[in-house]
Amino acid sequence: MTTTVKERPASTGQSQSGMLLEVSHLRKSYGKKQALRDVTFALKPGVSFGFLGPNGAGKSTTMKILTGIVKADSGQIKLFGRDATNDIDAVSRYIGYVPQDITLYEKLSAYDNLEFFGQAYGVNGGELKKRIREVLEKTGLHDRAREAVATFSGGMKRRINIAAAMLHRPKLLILDEPTVGIDPQSRNRIFELIRELNREGVTIIYSTHYMEEVEALCDEVAIMDQGEVKAIGPLGELLERFGRQSIYLEVAGMQEPPRLDDVSRTEKEGSGWRLETARVEPVMRQLMQLASSHGWNVRQLRVVRPSLENVFLTVTGTALRD
């Protein structure tokens, strides 16, 4: 499966197919455990791409393969138009990686950490100093630059964790669950930072198991489960394709929901009922007629927008947090 997503201002380095990244039939096992069964996807430059799936779905392994940390057992990776399957190092200067854990030297200052990671990505001298200033301003931590990271809050550490991957101005930024365990304020700040980078043309791969993060940040999504990409595409397309529309009905004193031909599934939800249907308008009309003829005391009658959670359930057969 490949993506079809609206293209943002083009970055350099895509292949003839116009793709920045093409991953084909990636497989990886750790001993007897198969982490990736068959992962295939492609990204156009400038997209903000979300990997959605539960823990153990294979998101982190895929990201580690893309950054050269782990080698795939088989499959092919084309990055920036080059075959990078066995030579990620050749393109690593264009990739930034933010791991799931806060991987910083706690005893060192934020500045020292950034200096180290900047040099590790090949940036030196006056240019490095300039870029450190830039990322510190973007993350809002300029005033705390000389303080040890150990003294920072979780949210501040997360921001420096991201900043450390931005110093070499990567064209592709891979973020593995970068908001785990932080407060909403810090999360919003990180979201803003990612959106800004994406606006500047940086292609984003964002892994999470929070639906709302994908909905807020990504314009394209891959749903992963048990080492496979179960569904992939633009968010709207996935919602349309896999999301089931439904109507929420709440009537005072109603013990049983009405039985209608076009309703495929009925589910109790709160004080009312959720009626799943592919034909929202006719069902809605029928319900209004019934309410009028039976004299129902209707408290709520509304269309429920299909959610990513709903899509996940349809695609994988399980709820994301199961």
Added chain:
Amino acid sequence: MKAMIVKELKLIGKDKRSFFFLLLMPALFIVMFHSVFGSAGVSGLSIHAIDQDGSEASRALLSQLGTMVEVELDDPSSLDEQIGKIKQGQFAAVLVIPSGFASELQNGQNASLKLYEDPASQTALAPIHAVLGNLSDRYRELKISRALQAHGENEAQVGKTMASPIRIESVPTASDQIRYVDQVVPGMTVMFVFFIMITMTRRFFEEKKTGLLARIRSTRIRPIEYLIGMWVPFVLTVIAQCAILFAFGHFVYGLHVGDLSALALVVLGLSIAGTGIGLGMSLIVPGESAAMVITQLISMGGAMVGGLWFPTYMMLQLIQTIGHFTPQYWAQHSLLDIVAHGAHVSDVLGGVLVLLVFGLAGLAVAFFRLPGFLRSAVS
């Protein structure tokens, strides 16, 4: 690689535990060992004595004894008290000149002296027995001389007869005299150099556990650069450690540091040996606890058999032989040659070469183990 080296040096600089193990502990040990053993050569041997006879002859004996050892004369009535002190381990023996000593001598009888001793303190008793044997010989020689003179020999003839058929000539092998500080400063420095292995293992495990190593793998730092970048700062740390401890010995105890280029060469060899072994161990051991045990074994075991605490000639032949297989022996041997025997670069090249072999063996282990270590860090 420069980024790795600078970062690692900053981290070592902020590590208080390393400061304690690498500098404070050895400095304390130097002070402690020097205060306990350092004065042994100055004050020499001493012996407690009780003169119950109180005669001219007994005083003459004590005077003779005083020319050989320091005599601590106790009250004649305090014998029980002194025996009690021996039992408590306060000293090894007390010499008693019983009353009647002078009259026995005058009558030509065997005048007896009593040595109350702690049988458990054989090491301390051996030199006391030697001194008293010497004293007894002097009295015997005096008796024979008098007998010969009584038989009509003049003084020159007696002197010739009494002269020993053999003569022992002392030939010093170096212009300097070995003082305890010459032994203890290099000894403690060498011993605590190997404690760097704890710091090294801890750092590698931290990098692995926190995911930093995996993250570094995503940067442009290659595995071999990572390994060397982690190693070089520890080599520099050990060099600084040795420089500080030798400076401490020099300025506080007047240690003569000898040929500085030779000293620098041995310190370089020692730092490569200690950190090379540490690097190999860091990438092999399954955990920090195992590393701690192995480090103690290498540091303390090597110190013991390598002659860091006491000169090797004081140890059993088997231990001396085993000592030759430790880097500590070669480091200590070379350092002692420099500080006490005036050795130069050419004199210590052999020892340095052995140290480099130890270091390179550790580096080779680390090099071959590196891919496996990296895999275990990212899976």
